[in-house]
Amino acid sequence: MIFYPNSGFGQATMELVLALDLQHNMVVHGKSGQRATYKPLDWGLSPTAEPIGFVKATAPKFLYIADLDRIEGKGNHDALIRGCADLVERCYVDRGVQTPSDLLTGPHLKNIIGTETSLAKLSQYHGGYLSIDVMNGKVIPTGDSPESVLREARGWDFEGCILLNLGFVGTENGIGEGTGPLAAWRSAYPGRLLYGGGVASPADLDTIKNAGFDGAIIATALHKGAVPAEAIRRGTWS
Numbered sequence: 001m002i003f004y005p006n007s008g009f010g011q012a013t014m015e016l017v018l019a020l021d022l023q024h025n026m027v028v029h030g031k032s033g034q035r036a037t038y039k040p041l042d043w044g045l046s047p048t049a050e051p052i053g054f055v056k057a058t059a060p061k062f063l064y065i066a067d068l069d070r071i072e073g074k075g076n077h078d079a080l081i082r083g084c085a086d087l088v089e090r091c092y093v094d095r096g097v098q099t100p101s102d103l104l105t106g107p108h109l110k111n112i113i114g115t116e117t118s119l120a121k122l123s124q125y126h127g128g129y130l131s132i133d134v135m136n137g138k139v140i141p142t143g144d145s146p147e148s149v150l151r152e153a154r155g156w157d158f159e160g161c162i163l164l165n166l167g168f169v170g171t172e173n174g175i176g177e178g179t180g181p182l183a184a185w186r187s188a189y190p191g192r193l194l195y196g197g198g199v200a201s202p203a204d205l206d207t208i209k210n211a212g213f214d215g216a217i218i219a220t221a222l223h224k225g226a227v228p229a230e231a232i233r234r235g236t237w238s
Helices: 051-058 078-085 146-153 182-188 202-210 229-234
Strands: 014-023 026-029 062-067 090-094 109-114 129-135 160-165 192-196 215-218
Touching: 014 051, 014 078, 014 192, 014 202, 014 229, 026 051, 051 078, 062 078, 078 090, 078 109, 129 146, 146 160, 146 182, 182 192, 202 215
Parallel strands: 014 062, 014 215, 062 090, 090 109, 109 129, 129 160, 160 192, 192 215
Antiparallel strands: 014 026
């Protein structure tokens, strides 16, 4: 695996990434990973839920895209993803990768391989980011603890990991104690580590940064005005 010497506790800044869920050619919003209930995100920072217009209006430096249709085996948004990626410096993309042959190529793209969807052994991937998908405190689908998967990821060839707490997505409840011990997760994995799910306030971002994470993924807090748009456009939180 690749080690990043700047990963560590109490760092001055961390990366701030805007999350964008695609479903039926629209940007959608929902809660707790209940994808059947997601609705077009036609409120908030962007006046449109059309993906290209949405990214132009929000103008993030870093973007995270989840292609919900492809994750559920109902088509894909590959052309739209590439178009969105052209508008940002870096675009993390989760499109339900099952094997290394599924990876999407193109400028600015960083593939995400999720524990939820990968059918191949995680040791078979080279590059990209591992998304440790968590529901009710357990990694799906195996039921392992996040710490154990992070420790195992030390021996795999990813560029970094994302701790994605699906049950907290869109809830506005904050990261709270339910996310588990952030410090323990950070100490389990010495490479680049990002957190997503339930971030509701600047205080949550401070907690994640102070725990030593290299980045945080947000959406609802931005659209509700809890986190200023300038931060997502700058791409850092300090």
